[in-house]
Amino acid sequence: MKLQKVSIYLFSFFILLMGVGCNSDEESESYTVSGNTLVKSFSLSDKSGSDVPYSSCFFTIDAVNGYIFNADSLPYKSDISSLVANITFSSASAVEIAYTKQDEENVTTVDYLTNSTDSLDFSGKPWTDTDKKASVKMTVTAPNGNKQIYYIDVRVHQIVADSLQWKELTKTELPSALASPTVQKTVLYKETLYCFTGDGSSYSLATSQRPSEIALWNKEVITPGFVLNVGSIQSAPDYLYALSDAGELYRSADGKSWESVAIDKPFYSLIGVWTDSEEAPADIRLLGVIKDGDTYKHDCYPRPEGYAPRTIENDFPVSGYSNMIVIYEGGDYGLPQTAFVGGRLADGSLTAAVWGYDGEADGWAKLGVKSLITPREGAMFFPYCTYTYDSSTGVRTEWPTFFVVGGSDGYDCLKDMYTTSNPAQYWDKVKDGSVLALPEAFPATSFASVVVFKENVITKSSLAGWNFLKVSELPRYMKSADGLTDGLVPYIYMFGGEDSGGNLERQMWRGVINRLTFAPIP
Known part of the structure; x- marks a missing residue:
């Protein structure tokens, strides 16, 4: 018996608050702009008409290596070509998600903060600029302009899940x-x-x-x-x-x-x-x-x-x-x-x-x-x-x-x-x-x-x-x-x-x- 866990590796996380200065005439506050590109959570939405438990699939977020993946794969033959991802961030100012559809060469880019309910295709070709077998690349930009790339790998069993082979x-x-x-x-x-x-x-x-x-x-x-x-x-x-x-x-x-x-x-x-x-x-x-x-x-x-x-x-x-x-x-x-x-x-x-x-x-x-x-x-x-x-x-x-x-x-x-x-x-x-x-x-x-x-x-x-x-x-x-x-x-x-x-x-x-x-x- 084994309980699957969501693990999040936090790296370079900080929020700096500047002091508050006051005088008798006015109060003023000043803050530094955050450079935090942390992804706080990642999950999938269930798909209408499908009995695949997409929303119950746990994902690991490795912020150090920029890698998001499900350690325990989705059931055999799960359709991952059109899924809505639920992602939360610490303080992102821009999030761009890019992927290539299975039978296409052109890259599709989605502005996630504006179009968070758009379906994404996780079944396409893996990106060649990483050793991960991930088909989706997400670029998170912090308010101060810092950027971090996350590769997202939605895994599906290649055999009948938990079957014998x-x-x-x-x-x-x-x-x-x-x-x-x-x-x-x-x-x-x-x-x-x-x-x-x-x-x-x-x-x-x-x-x-x-x-x-x-x-x-x-x-x-x-x-x-x-x-x-x-x-x-x-x-x-x-x-x-x-x-x-x-x-x-x-x-x-x-x-x-x-x-x-x-x-x-x-x-x-x-x-x-x-x-x-x-x-x-x-x-x-x-x-x-x-x-x-x-x-x-x-x-x-x-x-x-x-x-x-x-x-x-x-x-x-x-x-x-x-x-x-x-x-x-x-x-x-x-x-x-x-x-x-x-x-x-x-x-x-x-x-x-x-x-x-x-x-x-x-x-x-x-x-x-x-x-x-x-x-x-x-x-x-x-x-x-x-x-x-x-x-x-x-x-x-x-x-x-x-x-x-x-x-x-x-x-x-x-x-x-x-x-x-x-x-x-x-x-x-x-x-x-x-x-x-x-x-x-x-x-x-x-x-x-x-x-x-x-x-x-x-x-x-x-x-x-x-x-x-x-x-x-x-x-x-x-x-x-x-x-x-x-x-x-x-x-x-x-x-x-x-x-x-x-x-x-x-x-x-x-x-x-x-x-x-x-x-x-x-």
Whole structure:
């Protein structure tokens, strides 16, 4: 949340009053003529028939550098070609405003003190006598003849305001010590990325705490000591867990050395991990499905006291889940809740459902009753954030937002995207061609891994070994900058995945969404 402020930098402001002399016959007063060229306030008037909040837009007046601008841009596609400006001055004797219309070469000049209600065109060509991208020049003359030039820049978002848009999307080779891996699974474990790959006979582990720097990935061949089901690997606060090809459970503290875990019955599939707290978990559960004869049942490891596996719901999937993530961290309204999307049912059909788990004995529940998600398996599921903006107060509020990307519909891989800020209620589809839609070059894929990893803002020049996809360029004033909340930006890393033929995509993708790297607003 951030409150926008109008800031005025005052410079060389003075009023000199001469003394008053008196005698017995008359009084006289004398004053020096003011040389003050200060602009005291600047705002825009709302436009008839438009819902753009022009009058609520706050402007910074930098008197030192002669620059007036709105730090937080007006909404996307706002018309600034004919606006009335409300300007007050300290003691101006003349104010001349000049601008060039969008499709014209001639300069239009307005005497503002005489014609203050005239419309001005802020959409024209920038003046070339300044490094500011300002299209309007205002010359303020004080009573003593002093002059100061102010450049006025009315900024408009070049993308849908507060929407999401890929700022950059890059790809590189999947980190692996194997020449031709065929399977992969990547998880975040103890603040380190663990990328597991296999080729049917050998296994590789690549780790990194600085994933953007390709040369710093540590890649080595590992020998788990059993037939590792790479796709089953799950990350918990205490261990990494995985299944063998027979459903036996193993765990590892480092991803290299694995030990068998005693369980009553082999797992048919693993779903994910639930904990009662992110900070200091006392209850850690590995959730999965077992097959008891012909019956599929919910199970977990370790089992809480009194827990007994129970038959899954008829519409609960037995495989093909997305990764499971935390959608509610817990608090006054209950225990933390995790969730996954999609999967394959026992009868072989696919589901679009979102299932949540809250740690209770019957803790599974179907969510997202108003969902546009179509049936799929192997989708990517990750948390991010979006923003809403109240123009009347200047307050920007951050909201958790959840994304579902891709998967397979049983025939072809997908690269569609769905978002929500309330996964218990609804999911919206990102329309084709929107600013958030994945670029054409991004592959349709299923069973890819996705991890949101915070890093410092990194420039293109320092990302050696990455290939950049073409995305819309941001305006100069919306570029990344130092001064973010914690100096870190959440980058989205996507690993591997399968194409429609079941072949491994040997790529690692790295993306970031614009709003998280906007320059901070003064």
